[in-house]
Amino acid sequence: MYTYEYLKDFTQQFFIKMGCSDIDAAISTDVFLEAELRGFSSHGVIRIRDYFNLWKSGRVNVNPNIKIVHETPSTAVVDGDCGIGMVVGTKSMEIAMEKAEKVGTGWVATKNSNHYGIAGYYPSMALKKDMIGFSLTNANPLVAPTFSLSRMLGTNPIAVGFPTKNRLPFLADFATTPVANGKLSVAAKKGLKVPQGLIQDADGNPSVDPGIMKNGGTMLPLGGDYEHGSHKGYILSSMVDILSGVLSGANFGPFVPPFVGYLKPAEEKVGEGTGHFFGAMRIDAFQPAEEFKLKMDEWIDTIKKSKPTPDQDEILIPGELEHRNEQKLRKEGIPVIPAVVSEIKEIADYFGLDFEVRS
Amino acid sequence: MYTYEYLKDFTQQFFIKMGCSDIDAAISTDVFLEAELRGFSSHGVIRIRDYFNLWKSGRVNVNPNIKIVHETPSTAVVDGDCGIGMVVGTKSMEIAMEKAEKVGTGWVATKNSNHYGIAGYYPSMALKKDMIGFSLTNANPLVAPTFSLSRMLGTNPIAVGFPTKNRLPFLADFATTPVANGKLSVAAKKGLKVPQGLIQDADGNPSVDPGIMKNGGTMLPLGGDYEHGSHKGYILSSMVDILSGVLSGANFGPFVPPFVGYLKPAEEKVGEGTGHFFGAMRIDAFQPAEEFKLKMDEWIDTIKKSKPTPDQDEILIPGELEHRNEQKLRKEGIPVIPAVVSEIKEIADYFGLDFEVRS
Numbered sequence: 026m027y028t029y030e031y032l033k034d035f036t037q038q039f040f041i042k043m044g045c046s047d048i049d050a051a052i053s054t055d056v057f058l059e060a061e062l063r064g065f066s067s068h069g070v071i072r073i074r075d076y077f078n079l080w081k082s083g084r085v086n087v088n089p090n091i092k093i094v095h096e097t098p099s100t101a102v103v104d105g106d107c108g109i110g111m112v113v114g115t116k117s118m119e120i121a122m123e124k125a126e127k128v129g130t131g132w133v134a135t136k137n138s139n140h141y142g143i144a145g146y147y148p149s150m151a152l153k154k155d156m157i158g159f160s161l162t163n164a165n166p167l168v169a170p171t172f173s174l175s176r177m178l179g180t181n182p183i184a185v186g187f188p189t190k191n192r193l194p195f196l197a198d199f200a201t202t203p204v205a206n207g208k209l210s211v212a213a214k215k216g217l218k219v220p221q222g223l224i225q226d227a228d229g230n231p232s233v234d235p236g237i238m239k240n241g242g243t244m245l246p247l248g249g250d251y252e253h254g255s256h257k258g259y260i261l262s263s264m265v266d267i268l269s270g271v272l273s274g275a276n277f278g279p280f281v282p283p284f285v286g287y288l289k290p291a292e293e294k295v296g297e298g299t300g301h302f303f304g305a306m307r308i309d310a311f312q313p314a315e316e317f318k319l320k321m322d323e324w325i326d327t328i329k330k331s332k333p334t335p336d337q338d339e340i341l342i343p344g345e346l347e348h349r350n351e352q353k354l355r356k357e358g359i360p361v362i363p364a365v366v367s368e369i370k371e372i373a374d375y376f377g378l379d380f381e382v383r384s
Numbered sequence: 385m386y387t388y389e390y391l392k393d394f395t396q397q398f399f400i401k402m403g404c405s406d407i408d409a410a411i412s413t414d415v416f417l418e419a420e421l422r423g424f425s426s427h428g429v430i431r432i433r434d435y436f437n438l439w440k441s442g443r444v445n446v447n448p449n450i451k452i453v454h455e456t457p458s459t460a461v462v463d464g465d466c467g468i469g470m471v472v473g474t475k476s477m478e479i480a481m482e483k484a485e486k487v488g489t490g491w492v493a494t495k496n497s498n499h500y501g502i503a504g505y506y507p508s509m510a511l512k513k514d515m516i517g518f519s520l521t522n523a524n525p526l527v528a529p530t531f532s533l534s535r536m537l538g539t540n541p542i543a544v545g546f547p548t549k550n551r552l553p554f555l556a557d558f559a560t561t562p563v564a565n566g567k568l569s570v571a572a573k574k575g576l577k578v579p580q581g582l583i584q585d586a587d588g589n590p591s592v593d594p595g596i597m598k599n600g601g602t603m604l605p606l607g608g609d610y611e612h613g614s615h616k617g618y619i620l621s622s623m624v625d626i627l628s629g630v631l632s633g634a635n636f637g638p639f640v641p642p643f644v645g646y647l648k649p650a651e652e653k654v655g656e657g658t659g660h661f662f663g664a665m666r667i668d669a670f671q672p673a674e675e676f677k678l679k680m681d682e683w684i685d686t687i688k689k690s691k692p693t694p695d696q697d698e699i700l701i702p703g704e705l706e707h708r709n710e711q712k713l714r715k716e717g718i719p720v721i722p723a724v725v726s727e728i729k730e731i732a733d734y735f736g737l738d739f740e741v742r743s
Contacts, residue, residue, distance in 0.1 A: 097489075098458070099457070099458040099487045100488040100665070100666075102671065128457040129456030129458040129491070130456075132488075132489055132665065157631075169690065170690050170699050171699075172692055172693050172696040172700075173691060173692055173699045174690070174692070177690050187630075195622070195626070197623070203607060203611075204611075204613060220611045223612070228694070229693035229694060247606060247607055247616055249612055252579045253562045253612075254558075256702075257558045260556040261620075263554070263687070263702070266683075271676065271679045271680060271683055272670050272676065273670070274671060277679075278687060279686065295682065307459075308631075310455075310456040310458070310459040311459055311461050311632070312454060312631070317631065320636075320654075321630060324636055328536055331533070331534035332532060333531055333532055333533070334531050334588035335587070340529050340531060340532045341531075343615075
């Protein structure tokens with residue numbers, strides 16, 4: 026178990042050792058630690074190794090010149106200069122919010138970036154300014170379109186946040202597949218089965234064995250199969266890919282580069298790096314922010330009055346579970362699994378940094 | 385079987401007889417007939433009766449004063465003055481596109497409207513101007529949030545369109561439930577079972593009997609159950625409800641009025657009428673439109689190269705099936721089921737209009 030401060034200090038030092046500026050290191054650290062606190066440990070300090078490997082193989086630029094390459098009053102295309110995704114993402118979201126300040130909304134398509142951590146980090150930046158925030162990203166291909174066997178799309182997440190007055194904000198962040206890929210990997214490592222409807226083998230047979238992902242298997246889109254609406258998951262994943270990849274000039278579909286350093290990117294490129302898409306809408310571009318936020322409280326109170334199924338105590342609003350997780354982990358500490366502790370320790374030794382091995 | 389022109393002429397006359405201007409009648413007719421051609425007959429001339437009943441009960445304004453009540457360069461809130469949804473929707477989408485012309489994107493939240501037909505009609509307006517289009521609407525409550533038994537949300541659809549160069553446009557329009565409500569109603573009328581994972585009974589038991597929807601049953605969000613990601617369907621439906629309802633000042637969640645004339649609206653109101661949300665993004669606010677459209681062709685060609693499952697011949701792009709349907713129906717004629725023919729005939733008689741009863 027580690028305190029938030031301990032992991033934060035170490036992560037900050039790690040990014041500085043790779044050559045990041047203090048401010049860029051602080052941004053990347055903040056995204057990783059937010060992931061840990063909200064309970065998305067698949068996007069937290071486990072990613073230190075991935076960025077270390079990318080850096081060692083010369084595939085990430087720790088001092089990028091992030092710039093706008095095309096813009097209008099409400100839009101921009103940002104070139105991330107192959108920077109760290111969290112730095113490129115934060116800068117892009119700031120540009121979206123600056124445009125929203127001026128003309129009501131701001132929309133930024135970003136190319137030439139890398140894995141940007143949890144998608145939900147960026148909408149939460151907007152919440153602090155009484156804005157609605159959106160963030161999307163494409164990702165390396167694992168998902169087959171409905172009725173197909175080919176890895177054509179990523180688990181391409183959507184994140185959205187709506188501000189509130191006296192309630193927790195509505196903050197959602199979800200892969201456009203039934204489950205995130207991280208859950209499948211964990212099940213595969215533990216030799217566990219997964220429910221029907223998440224994956225299929227190389228021939229298109231339904232499977233409960235996550236191990237088939239290493240033998241040509243594919244993830245199914247949200248919905249699972251056609252009669253349960255998997256074409257809608259396929260549409261959502263496609264929409265994220267087009268807005269993040271095609272509109273920005275990044276790679277799209279099967280050409281999106283893998284994040285892990287040990288996998289080589291595809292030889293064929295159709296754009297630059299990984300793509301993201303960000304949106305910010307000023308609430309008072311539609312109605313007084315205070316009125317909207319009170320209405321959001323009313324919306325939340327209404328939904329929470331839903332009658333729960335017999336096995337449940339209450340209905341949750343998106344973001345509520347993550348908030349409870351954060352409160353718990355800030356008090357009790359953040360657990361890190363032994364394999365990740367060992368990886369981080371090796372990287373710490375490489376850089377001559379201290380990192381305590383704790384269980 | 386009816387020709388496109390025959391149904392178009394009749395529908396136009398119907399709206400004029402209710403008191404619509406020629407132009408408003410033409411707009412509403414175009415939306416209904418587009419629904420027929422694309423194969424969404426649940427949103428075509430079957431809705432003539434619904435609008436007739438709304439009109440007879442004084443719940444729709446056929447000469448609305450549709451106006452912007454709040455705006456910035458890239459946003460507007462539109463008050464539909466309780467007009468016909470297709471008229472209010474078309475005007476709102478036009479405002480979004482005008483704003484996009486000026487500042488790159490336009491975003492319109494609309495309140496005080498009624499059922500606006502197929503959500504996909506509005507993005508196709510944007511396609512013609514080299515814009516990406518979005519359209520969302522809330523709808524009367526049928527869907528239970530994950531782990532609940534209460535009708536809190538509608539089947540709240542999302543529609544999105546991306547322009548292309550030499551391929552059919554990417555045009556998607558889907559309910560945020562596994563299937564549209566229309567399919568359940570048809571199955572219920574025919575006494576057919578539906579697959580597991582679409583509905584639950586009043587106690588939360590999974591059901592295959594669509595008849596339970598009349599006995600306190602609820603539709604499940606896209607994903608079906610929690611382990612298949614139904615919380616993601618719940619998020620999507622909520623996002624549509626908040627953008628369409630809360631942000632515009634319309635009713636939201638369980639307060640959205642029913643469309644059918646024979647059901648009375650809830651006594652409690654939290655806003656005005658039904659709400660929609662529209663978006664338009666000029667392609668050349670991000671990159672030259674020709675380049676993007678060629679890239680979209682490439683995206684489509686890439687996805688279509690997916691290996692199909694053994695029982696399929698090809699992978700479809702959203703909008704492709706609807707396009708084929710349109711080509712077929714324009715040639716062969718549009719079928720209308722006998723029950724709808726009878727309803728329309730009665731309404732024709734009421735107004736002294738000709739309508740041939742055909743099988």
